[in-house]
Amino acid sequence: MLLVIVLAAAAAAAGFLVTDHLRRPQPTAQQRSVPTPSAYAGADAAPRAAAATTTPVPSRAAIATALRPALRAAGLGPRVLAQVVDARTGSTLLDRSGGTGAAPASTLKLTTAAAVLAVHAATDRIRTVARSDGRGTLVLVGAGDPTLSAAGAGERPRYAGAARLADLAAQVRRAKVSVRRIVVDDSAYRGATVSPDWAAEDVPSEYGAAITPLLADGGRADPDDDVRSATPDVAAGKAFARLLGRSSLPVTRTATTTATGRVVAAVRSAPIATLVEQMLLQSDNVIAESLARQVARSQHATASFPGAAAAVRAVLRDRLGVDIGGGLRDGSGLAPADRISPAALTALLHAVVRSSNQGVRGITGALPVAAWSGSLAPRYLSGASRAGAGLVRAKTGTLTGVSTLAGLVHTPRGGLVAFAVFADRNDDTAAAQAALDALVARLATCRC
Template sequence: MGFGRRIGDTLRVPGRGVRRGIAVLVILMLAAATGSVIALTAPSMASKLGLGASTAAADVPAAPVPALRALNANAPLPTASGLAEALTPLAGSAGLGNFAGVVVDPAGGTTLWQRSPDQALAPGSTAKLLTTAAALLTLDSTQRLYTKVVAGPTPDSVILVGGGDPTLTALPAGKNSVYPQPARLDDLVADLRKTHPGPITRVLIDTSRYTGPTLAQGWDPADIPAGNITPIVPLMLDGGRVDPTLQDGPRVSQPALAAGRALAEKLGADQNSVTTAVAAPNAAVLGTVASAPISDLVENMLQNSDNVTAELLAREVAIARNGDPSFTGAAAQVLAALSQAGFATTGAVMVDGSGLSTSDRVPPRLLGTLLGAAAAPAQGADDPELLRPMLSGLPVAGGDGTLEDRFDTANSADGRGVVRAKTGTLSGVSSLAGVVTDADGRLLVFALISNGQSPATVRPQLDTIAATLSQCGCR
């Protein structure tokens, strides 16, 4: 199932290049006691690739409109009957197919509305919330992923050792890739010139950090040129992208080899002789570069639904938990980390860390519980609030990331700038899970999953449900 049959997570317009900037500022601040939300709505984007007719200009704000809403700790809680009256007719639409969802009050941890909440459905990329939570619970959020060069088996050779950083780039300083603060090959070369003054004629690559197949069950190799994925190895440039500045451009089929050849080119070594090797445990380290902190990688991954970053983070969770850094081992350790933290993972079945696999299954109750924990008020001044980056990385409705081109109908426009949510889209799979403030300034969490219907039909309906929450006191 390639791009022609699988619908990618965002259905973005081909050839857009670097993600378009828009005049939107959205700040979500969840303070320990009362908290606050500041949001600006933004105009819709054109060209929806058959996702439904765009709204007339009169239906959607033509310019950013301030929408200041303070979160009041004493804001009234929606009632079950009120939410049922508002949401049940929407959730009962035949066009939603096999649908399940929850609405949760994060302050109290109670479920306010539900429909088949424990039904495990294919989640698409909302499964990234599981990987995100496991990573934030397992890894230090300030931790970085390191790529290094060590001495090779001969005096004129070096080994490029992958450490799980997808952001490593061959771009020079001053030129940006799609990732924040990427590690640069040029810095490795500068280190090498100092620590290895002799000639370097051969570059080897070490990908032994990870094990097992490089493509997961349920993945299609056609998704590589389609831009959804690259083979999962611990060494790559720019997430395996052919063009490091294109978020959704095609990927390479041999990312580690491409990285090794790029380093060889910069060193003046033979690019055609690059091959795999395993560095000696005591090999001298000749240079090291680091990614941005884990918290930054998480935020970028959620905002852009980056499958590769999700898979690498899942493997780093497995390594930290002494598990096998393979698809099977990483998926098992992600669920184990959540279970150990007290989250009920009953019904969840993961075969990858990104949700790209059609074999993944997640109940919406688990998504709601994870987001509810992330959005819960701080428990005292010493609460580390480990899951907060889950919220700051969520795309903004009508504003950025994978929600940039959504919430553009008359029924959903009220959610623009107010809803923050992770999207999920595969053929026959649509999901949306995030946070929203209601008409009374109460923060709510929602998780919605639909299977069996075209995303072109379902996604506007999910947007409408979330937007309805933003306008509902529901008492």
């Protein structure tokens, strides 16, 4: 197995407070004036039997009254799909065509997060190795670490806690093996490296790269690049040669396993739970696709776009009891053809909150906080949405014409609700996001 387990106990999550795994800018003046995100304490604690809870289930009528005007907001466009459930009991509090499948955009990453933490311990790490055949060929065997860093020794990696190619190169030098060429072993994955369901402009772009078993810095040729690479495996091989002090070494790739030589160097990724948090906070598509393939590999399925999608569905059904349907085309939500319903996402959030698996339950603490962290840091700062600042924790989603939001929020009376809202026919992303935020903020203030 290329995925190894760290012999350490996972630390218990303490409420919904954000852990600082990513480099983040200092809070703006607006962010400093919003509440610290502390309203989630206890939501990821060990679940109790539904009958034992003393918190009343929010009123369906009150929820409907609170959300009715917000659901009619012009910014949402002509179609809104929504579902709100009690996160602890799963009972439906509001349904507006919630069972209809639609493009979820990046809220789909919730499925990848739950699936990978259902099959791997939060402390598992992904191992990248270098093998020598003793005759001058050094093989870099990629196992799907999406944050492996090409930063030089002493330089800060793009992703906190990342394994380093510089460390791998140092180990190779200490091993004193002959290196005349570098081969990148891509055999861990199969099929297309770019989904046929993605738009042509998605790769290369700031948000999309080809998905290969060996890549560095989220698929970038250089840690400081904004645009990612269409050939990140070869770019990583060339970066390794540079870090080895041998930039002129030829670099080739192979889709056939070459794992027969002696292992002369190895590095391990940040823990899976850290990768999940980095994916969710920054909505990182390359991390998402890499983690979806870890799910496929754990199930001995084909590590490809369709293989990973099928494996995620099977794991969520078999491990968490949630059927998300067969509409997934990828693990990130970048494909406009992806289909999942708001009801499937609220069912998944309910399962996450109630899970006895500490890693799965920890997803609640990895979600962006309104006006505070990740993709929600610049939102909920003003206007009608400001009431949700520090109180809403959710995954965002955006494609052309599609704006979505799915997550958790506490009501003033102590209820915990899960929600998923899709505005999938809008023509103004900014207006749709503002309307979604204002809608969910009403849950945060509803004395339901």
